[in-house]
Amino acid sequence: MKLYQGIGPNSYRVRIFMAEKGITLPMVDIDFFKGEHRAPDFLKLNSLGQIPVLALDDGTIITESVAICRYLEETHPEPPLFGTDAVSRAKVEMWNRRAELVIFTTIGNVALHTEDFFKDRLAQFPAFAETERKAAPTKWAWLDRELADGRPFLAGEHFSIADITAGVCGWLGEAFGMEIPDSLENVKRWNERVRSRPSWNA
Template sequence: MKLHDSIGPNPRAVRIAIAEKGMSIPTAQIDIMKGNNRTPGYMAINPSGSTPALELDSGQCVAEITAIIEYLEEIHPTPAIIGTTPEERAETRMWTRRIDLYILEPMANGFRASEGRPMFESRMTLVTPPAAAELKAIAQEKLLWLDGLMQGRQWICGDRFTMADILLLAFVEFGASVGQPMPAAATWLPEWHKRAAARPSAAA
Protein backbone atom coordinates (compact mmCIF):
# COMPACT_ATOMS: atom_id res chain seq x y z
CA MET A 1 0.00 0.00 0.00
CA LYS A 2 0.97 3.63 -0.42
CA LEU A 3 -0.64 6.68 1.12
CA HIS A 4 -0.73 9.79 -1.05
CA ASP A 5 -0.33 12.37 1.69
CA SER A 6 -0.23 16.16 1.95
CA ILE A 7 -0.74 19.04 4.33
CA GLY A 8 -4.25 19.63 5.62
CA PRO A 9 -6.72 18.12 8.09
CA ASN A 10 -7.99 15.33 5.84
CA PRO A 11 -4.63 13.57 5.42
CA ARG A 12 -3.83 14.21 9.06
CA ALA A 13 -6.97 12.37 10.15
CA VAL A 14 -5.83 9.31 8.22
CA ARG A 15 -2.32 9.56 9.64
CA ILE A 16 -3.78 9.67 13.16
CA ALA A 17 -5.85 6.57 12.40
CA ILE A 18 -2.78 4.76 11.07
CA ALA A 19 -0.84 5.72 14.21
CA GLU A 20 -3.68 4.57 16.49
CA LYS A 21 -3.53 1.17 14.83
CA GLY A 22 0.24 0.96 15.04
CA MET A 23 0.50 0.51 11.29
CA SER A 24 3.31 1.65 9.01
CA ILE A 25 2.34 2.63 5.47
CA PRO A 26 4.75 4.16 2.92
CA THR A 27 3.77 7.64 1.79
CA ALA A 28 4.13 9.84 -1.26
CA GLN A 29 3.91 13.57 -0.56
CA ILE A 30 1.61 15.56 -2.83
CA ASP A 31 2.23 19.32 -2.94
CA ILE A 32 -1.31 20.67 -3.01
CA MET A 33 -0.08 24.25 -2.73
CA LYS A 34 1.48 23.85 -6.19
CA GLY A 35 -1.61 22.03 -7.45
CA ASN A 36 0.15 18.70 -7.90
CA ASN A 37 -3.05 16.97 -6.86
CA ARG A 38 -4.64 18.33 -10.04
CA THR A 39 -2.08 16.89 -12.44
CA PRO A 40 -3.12 14.16 -14.90
CA GLY A 41 -0.85 11.68 -13.12
CA TYR A 42 -2.50 12.15 -9.75
CA MET A 43 -6.00 12.45 -11.19
CA ALA A 44 -5.47 9.04 -12.79
CA ILE A 45 -5.00 7.68 -9.27
CA ASN A 46 -7.77 9.71 -7.64
CA PRO A 47 -10.19 11.40 -10.08
CA SER A 48 -11.52 13.76 -7.39
CA GLY A 49 -8.04 15.26 -7.01
CA SER A 50 -8.34 15.19 -3.24
CA THR A 51 -5.86 14.04 -0.64
CA PRO A 52 -5.33 11.64 0.94
CA ALA A 53 -5.67 8.61 -1.27
CA LEU A 54 -4.68 5.09 -0.35
CA GLU A 55 -3.26 3.14 -3.27
CA LEU A 56 -3.61 -0.60 -2.67
CA ASP A 57 -1.18 -3.24 -3.84
CA SER A 58 -3.74 -4.24 -6.46
CA GLY A 59 -3.60 -0.74 -7.94
CA GLN A 60 -7.07 0.13 -6.68
CA CYS A 61 -7.39 3.52 -5.01
CA VAL A 62 -9.45 4.20 -1.89
CA ALA A 63 -10.11 7.90 -1.31
CA GLU A 64 -12.14 9.96 1.20
CA ILE A 65 -11.03 9.87 4.81
CA THR A 66 -13.88 7.83 6.28
CA ALA A 67 -13.60 5.22 3.51
CA ILE A 68 -9.85 4.91 4.07
CA ILE A 69 -10.26 4.56 7.83
CA GLU A 70 -13.04 2.01 7.33
CA TYR A 71 -10.71 0.01 5.08
CA LEU A 72 -7.89 0.15 7.62
CA GLU A 73 -10.29 -1.13 10.27
CA GLU A 74 -11.26 -4.03 8.02
CA ILE A 75 -7.70 -5.17 7.40
CA HIS A 76 -6.35 -4.30 10.86
CA PRO A 77 -9.29 -4.54 13.28
CA THR A 78 -7.33 -4.23 16.53
CA PRO A 79 -7.27 -1.82 18.22
CA ALA A 80 -10.72 -0.87 17.02
CA ILE A 81 -11.37 2.78 16.17
CA ILE A 82 -14.82 2.15 14.71
CA GLY A 83 -16.10 -0.64 16.92
CA THR A 84 -16.15 -4.33 17.71
CA THR A 85 -19.92 -4.85 17.67
CA PRO A 86 -22.67 -3.73 15.29
CA GLU A 87 -23.91 -1.33 17.97
CA GLU A 88 -20.48 0.24 18.51
CA ARG A 89 -19.86 0.60 14.79
CA ALA A 90 -23.28 2.18 14.26
CA GLU A 91 -22.65 4.67 17.08
CA THR A 92 -19.25 5.66 15.70
CA ARG A 93 -20.58 6.06 12.17
CA MET A 94 -23.54 8.11 13.39
CA TRP A 95 -21.35 10.63 15.21
CA THR A 96 -18.78 10.66 12.41
CA ARG A 97 -21.51 11.52 9.92
CA ARG A 98 -22.93 14.26 12.13
CA ILE A 99 -19.53 15.82 12.76
CA ASP A 100 -18.64 15.62 9.08
CA LEU A 101 -21.87 17.22 7.86
CA TYR A 102 -22.51 19.74 10.63
CA ILE A 103 -19.00 20.91 11.53
CA LEU A 104 -16.29 19.80 9.11
CA GLU A 105 -18.02 20.71 5.85
CA PRO A 106 -19.08 24.25 6.80
CA MET A 107 -15.73 24.89 8.47
CA ALA A 108 -13.76 23.74 5.42
CA ASN A 109 -15.99 25.46 2.88
CA GLY A 110 -15.94 28.66 4.92
CA PHE A 111 -12.14 28.55 4.88
CA ARG A 112 -11.89 27.79 1.16
CA ALA A 113 -14.10 30.73 0.28
CA SER A 114 -12.30 33.26 2.51
CA GLU A 115 -8.71 32.80 3.75
CA GLY A 116 -8.19 29.92 1.33
CA ARG A 117 -9.78 31.68 -1.66
CA PRO A 118 -6.47 32.53 -3.43
CA MET A 119 -5.61 28.84 -3.49
CA PHE A 120 -9.02 27.40 -4.32
CA GLU A 121 -10.78 29.91 -6.57
CA SER A 122 -9.11 28.56 -9.71
CA ARG A 123 -9.86 24.96 -8.72
CA MET A 124 -13.52 24.92 -7.71
CA THR A 125 -16.68 26.99 -7.44
CA LEU A 126 -16.76 28.86 -4.13
CA VAL A 127 -19.47 30.64 -2.19
CA THR A 128 -19.18 34.41 -1.80
CA PRO A 129 -17.29 35.88 1.17
CA PRO A 130 -20.53 36.80 3.04
CA ALA A 131 -21.68 33.20 2.67
CA ALA A 132 -18.28 32.05 3.91
CA ALA A 133 -18.87 33.96 7.13
CA GLU A 134 -22.23 32.23 7.50
CA LEU A 135 -20.67 28.82 6.98
CA LYS A 136 -18.14 29.56 9.71
CA ALA A 137 -20.99 30.62 12.00
CA ILE A 138 -22.77 27.32 11.32
CA ALA A 139 -19.65 25.38 12.29
CA GLN A 140 -19.40 27.37 15.52
CA GLU A 141 -23.06 26.76 16.36
CA LYS A 142 -22.70 23.04 15.77
CA LEU A 143 -19.52 22.86 17.86
CA LEU A 144 -21.54 24.29 20.74
CA TRP A 145 -24.36 21.86 19.98
CA LEU A 146 -21.89 18.98 20.21
CA ASP A 147 -20.34 20.47 23.34
CA GLY A 148 -23.71 20.43 25.07
CA LEU A 149 -24.47 16.84 24.12
CA MET A 150 -21.08 15.49 25.19
CA GLN A 151 -21.10 16.69 28.80
CA GLY A 152 -19.88 13.94 31.11
CA ARG A 153 -18.30 11.85 28.36
CA GLN A 154 -14.61 11.13 27.97
CA TRP A 155 -14.83 10.69 24.21
CA ILE A 156 -17.57 11.18 21.66
CA CYS A 157 -18.60 7.54 21.97
CA GLY A 158 -18.24 7.36 25.74
CA ASP A 159 -15.08 5.57 26.80
CA ARG A 160 -14.07 4.63 23.24
CA PHE A 161 -11.65 6.81 21.27
CA THR A 162 -12.95 6.48 17.70
CA MET A 163 -12.91 7.73 14.15
CA ALA A 164 -15.31 10.47 15.25
CA ASP A 165 -12.75 11.85 17.71
CA ILE A 166 -10.03 11.60 15.08
CA LEU A 167 -11.95 13.68 12.54
CA LEU A 168 -12.95 16.25 15.12
CA LEU A 169 -9.38 16.57 16.44
CA ALA A 170 -7.90 17.13 12.98
CA PHE A 171 -10.46 19.78 12.09
CA VAL A 172 -10.67 21.57 15.44
CA GLU A 173 -6.91 22.11 15.30
CA PHE A 174 -7.10 23.11 11.64
CA GLY A 175 -9.90 25.57 12.44
CA ALA A 176 -7.85 27.14 15.21
CA SER A 177 -5.03 27.72 12.70
CA VAL A 178 -7.28 29.55 10.20
CA GLY A 179 -9.29 31.84 12.44
CA GLN A 180 -12.00 29.39 13.47
CA PRO A 181 -11.21 28.56 17.11
CA MET A 182 -13.41 26.57 19.43
CA PRO A 183 -16.29 28.70 20.72
CA ALA A 184 -15.36 30.55 23.90
CA ALA A 185 -18.52 29.25 25.59
CA ALA A 186 -17.55 25.60 25.09
CA THR A 187 -16.80 23.68 28.27
CA TRP A 188 -16.50 20.02 27.23
CA LEU A 189 -14.53 20.62 24.03
CA PRO A 190 -11.43 22.19 25.63
CA GLU A 191 -11.04 19.28 28.06
CA TRP A 192 -11.72 16.75 25.32
CA HIS A 193 -9.10 18.47 23.17
CA LYS A 194 -6.47 18.22 25.91
CA ARG A 195 -7.07 14.48 26.15
CA ALA A 196 -7.09 13.93 22.39
CA ALA A 197 -4.02 16.09 21.74
CA ALA A 198 -2.08 14.22 24.44
CA ARG A 199 -2.42 10.89 22.62
CA PRO A 200 0.79 9.84 20.84
CA SER A 201 -1.14 9.51 17.58
CA ALA A 202 -1.90 13.25 17.60
CA ALA A 203 1.69 13.89 16.53
CA ALA A 204 1.04 12.17 13.20
Protein backbone atom coordinates in the same frame (compact mmCIF):
# COMPACT_ATOMS: atom_id res chain seq x y z
CA MET B 1 0.72 -0.30 -0.25
CA LYS B 2 1.42 3.37 -0.71
CA LEU B 3 -0.37 6.44 0.68
CA TYR B 4 -0.51 9.62 -1.36
CA GLN B 5 -1.10 12.44 1.10
CA GLY B 6 -0.17 15.97 2.03
CA ILE B 7 -1.17 19.05 3.99
CA GLY B 8 -4.85 19.15 4.88
CA PRO B 9 -7.46 17.74 7.24
CA ASN B 10 -8.27 14.56 5.36
CA SER B 11 -4.69 13.36 5.10
CA TYR B 12 -4.27 14.29 8.75
CA ARG B 13 -7.25 12.10 9.67
CA VAL B 14 -5.67 9.10 7.98
CA ARG B 15 -2.27 9.72 9.57
CA ILE B 16 -3.82 9.91 13.05
CA PHE B 17 -5.79 6.72 12.35
CA MET B 18 -2.62 4.95 11.22
CA ALA B 19 -0.73 6.14 14.29
CA GLU B 20 -3.46 4.79 16.58
CA LYS B 21 -3.14 1.43 14.81
CA GLY B 22 0.64 1.44 14.73
CA ILE B 23 0.58 1.24 10.92
CA THR B 24 3.44 2.57 8.85
CA LEU B 25 3.18 2.88 5.08
CA PRO B 26 5.35 4.38 2.35
CA MET B 27 4.03 7.88 1.71
CA VAL B 28 4.14 10.13 -1.31
CA ASP B 29 3.70 13.80 -0.49
CA ILE B 30 1.45 15.65 -2.93
CA ASP B 31 2.13 19.38 -3.03
CA PHE B 32 -1.10 21.24 -3.82
CA PHE B 33 0.67 24.54 -4.16
CA LYS B 34 2.81 23.12 -6.96
CA GLY B 35 -0.28 21.67 -8.62
CA GLU B 36 0.86 18.08 -8.19
CA HIS B 37 -2.76 17.03 -7.53
CA ARG B 38 -3.59 18.07 -11.10
CA ALA B 39 -0.73 16.22 -12.73
CA PRO B 40 -1.88 13.60 -15.28
CA ASP B 41 -0.26 10.73 -13.38
CA PHE B 42 -2.03 11.69 -10.17
CA LEU B 43 -5.39 12.19 -11.88
CA LYS B 44 -5.12 8.58 -13.03
CA LEU B 45 -5.19 7.65 -9.36
CA ASN B 46 -7.99 10.05 -8.40
CA SER B 47 -9.87 11.86 -11.14
CA LEU B 48 -11.07 14.41 -8.57
CA GLY B 49 -7.52 15.51 -7.88
CA GLN B 50 -7.90 15.04 -4.13
CA ILE B 51 -5.89 13.43 -1.36
CA PRO B 52 -5.47 11.08 0.39
CA VAL B 53 -5.25 8.12 -1.97
CA LEU B 54 -4.32 4.60 -0.92
CA ALA B 55 -2.78 2.43 -3.63
CA LEU B 56 -2.84 -1.28 -2.84
CA ASP B 57 -0.20 -3.72 -4.05
CA ASP B 58 -2.60 -5.26 -6.56
CA GLY B 59 -3.28 -1.88 -8.16
CA THR B 60 -6.57 -1.21 -6.38
CA ILE B 61 -7.07 2.47 -5.60
CA ILE B 62 -9.04 3.68 -2.58
CA THR B 63 -9.86 7.36 -2.15
CA GLU B 64 -11.76 9.30 0.56
CA SER B 65 -10.26 9.37 4.04
CA VAL B 66 -12.96 7.40 5.84
CA ALA B 67 -12.97 4.70 3.15
CA ILE B 68 -9.21 4.38 3.55
CA CYS B 69 -9.60 4.14 7.32
CA ARG B 70 -12.28 1.46 6.92
CA TYR B 71 -9.91 -0.60 4.80
CA LEU B 72 -7.16 -0.21 7.40
CA GLU B 73 -9.62 -1.20 10.13
CA GLU B 74 -10.43 -4.42 8.27
CA THR B 75 -6.80 -5.30 7.70
CA HIS B 76 -5.57 -4.12 11.13
CA PRO B 77 -8.52 -4.67 13.49
CA GLU B 78 -6.72 -3.80 16.72
CA PRO B 79 -7.35 -1.47 18.38
CA PRO B 80 -10.89 -1.10 16.99
CA LEU B 81 -11.69 2.46 15.93
CA PHE B 82 -15.06 1.82 14.26
CA GLY B 83 -16.73 0.00 17.16
CA THR B 84 -16.90 -3.64 18.17
CA ASP B 85 -20.56 -4.62 17.89
CA ALA B 86 -23.75 -3.48 16.15
CA VAL B 87 -24.56 -0.73 18.65
CA SER B 88 -21.05 0.68 19.02
CA ARG B 89 -20.44 0.61 15.27
CA ALA B 90 -23.68 2.48 14.67
CA LYS B 91 -22.81 5.07 17.32
CA VAL B 92 -19.33 5.61 15.88
CA GLU B 93 -20.84 6.03 12.42
CA MET B 94 -23.44 8.44 13.79
CA TRP B 95 -20.92 10.61 15.56
CA ASN B 96 -18.44 10.58 12.73
CA ARG B 97 -21.16 11.77 10.35
CA ARG B 98 -22.32 14.39 12.83
CA ALA B 99 -18.77 15.68 13.17
CA GLU B 100 -18.46 15.86 9.40
CA LEU B 101 -21.85 17.35 8.60
CA VAL B 102 -22.29 19.72 11.53
CA ILE B 103 -18.77 20.96 12.29
CA PHE B 104 -16.39 19.99 9.49
CA THR B 105 -18.71 21.31 6.77
CA THR B 106 -19.23 24.63 8.55
CA ILE B 107 -15.53 25.30 9.01
CA GLY B 108 -14.68 23.95 5.57
CA ASN B 109 -17.15 26.32 3.93
CA VAL B 110 -15.27 29.28 5.37
CA ALA B 111 -12.07 28.06 3.73
CA LEU B 112 -13.74 27.14 0.45
CA HIS B 113 -15.41 30.52 0.06
CA THR B 114 -12.54 32.77 1.19
CA GLU B 115 -9.22 31.25 0.19
CA ASP B 116 -7.70 32.07 -3.20
CA PHE B 117 -6.55 28.46 -3.39
CA PHE B 118 -10.15 27.34 -3.98
CA LYS B 119 -11.31 30.10 -6.33
CA ASP B 120 -10.95 27.88 -9.40
CA ARG B 121 -12.77 24.99 -7.73
CA LEU B 122 -16.12 26.69 -7.10
CA ALA B 123 -17.98 29.99 -7.24
CA GLN B 124 -17.03 31.66 -3.98
CA PHE B 125 -19.54 33.56 -1.85
CA PRO B 126 -17.69 35.50 0.88
CA ALA B 127 -20.97 36.51 2.54
CA PHE B 128 -21.84 32.83 2.95
CA ALA B 129 -18.40 32.21 4.43
CA GLU B 130 -19.00 34.95 6.98
CA THR B 131 -22.33 33.39 7.92
CA GLU B 132 -20.61 30.04 8.42
CA ARG B 133 -17.83 31.66 10.45
CA LYS B 134 -20.42 33.15 12.80
CA ALA B 135 -22.18 29.78 13.02
CA ALA B 136 -19.07 27.81 14.00
CA PRO B 137 -19.27 28.62 17.75
CA THR B 138 -22.88 27.44 17.83
CA LYS B 139 -21.82 24.10 16.38
CA TRP B 140 -19.25 23.64 19.13
CA ALA B 141 -21.84 24.73 21.69
CA TRP B 142 -24.13 21.97 20.44
CA LEU B 143 -21.33 19.43 20.92
CA ASP B 144 -20.64 20.83 24.38
CA ARG B 145 -24.23 20.12 25.37
CA GLU B 146 -23.98 16.62 23.96
CA LEU B 147 -20.86 15.93 26.02
CA ALA B 148 -22.44 17.20 29.23
CA ASP B 149 -23.17 13.59 30.24
CA GLY B 150 -19.48 13.20 31.06
CA ARG B 151 -18.56 10.50 28.56
CA PRO B 152 -14.87 10.70 27.62
CA PHE B 153 -15.26 10.35 23.86
CA LEU B 154 -17.87 11.22 21.27
CA ALA B 155 -19.29 7.73 20.78
CA GLY B 156 -18.90 6.64 24.39
CA GLU B 157 -16.13 5.18 26.50
CA HIS B 158 -13.69 4.43 23.69
CA PHE B 159 -11.69 6.61 21.31
CA SER B 160 -12.83 6.25 17.71
CA ILE B 161 -12.62 7.72 14.25
CA ALA B 162 -15.36 10.13 15.32
CA ASP B 163 -12.92 11.72 17.77
CA ILE B 164 -10.30 11.90 15.03
CA THR B 165 -12.71 13.71 12.71
CA ALA B 166 -13.94 16.15 15.34
CA GLY B 167 -10.42 16.71 16.66
CA VAL B 168 -9.21 17.62 13.19
CA CYS B 169 -12.18 20.01 12.96
CA GLY B 170 -10.74 21.86 15.95
CA TRP B 171 -7.32 21.97 14.31
CA LEU B 172 -8.80 23.24 11.05
CA GLY B 173 -10.85 25.86 12.86
CA GLU B 174 -7.73 27.22 14.53
CA ALA B 175 -6.05 27.52 11.15
CA PHE B 176 -8.85 29.84 10.01
CA GLY B 177 -9.30 31.82 13.20
CA MET B 178 -12.26 29.84 14.55
CA GLU B 179 -11.00 28.44 17.83
CA ILE B 180 -13.23 26.44 20.14
CA PRO B 181 -14.76 28.98 22.60
CA ASP B 182 -13.09 28.84 26.01
CA SER B 183 -16.49 28.82 27.71
CA LEU B 184 -17.30 25.34 26.38
CA GLU B 185 -15.79 23.31 29.20
CA ASN B 186 -17.02 19.90 28.07
CA VAL B 187 -15.63 20.30 24.56
CA LYS B 188 -12.38 21.77 25.87
CA ARG B 189 -11.84 18.77 28.15
CA TRP B 190 -12.63 16.36 25.33
CA ASN B 191 -10.33 18.27 22.95
CA GLU B 192 -7.46 18.19 25.44
CA ARG B 193 -8.01 14.46 25.89
CA VAL B 194 -7.77 13.90 22.13
CA ARG B 195 -4.71 16.11 21.71
CA SER B 196 -2.88 14.40 24.57
CA ARG B 197 -2.76 11.16 22.57
CA PRO B 198 0.57 10.45 20.84
CA SER B 199 -1.28 10.01 17.54
CA TRP B 200 -2.15 13.72 17.47
CA ASN B 201 1.39 14.46 16.29
CA ALA B 202 1.05 12.15 13.27
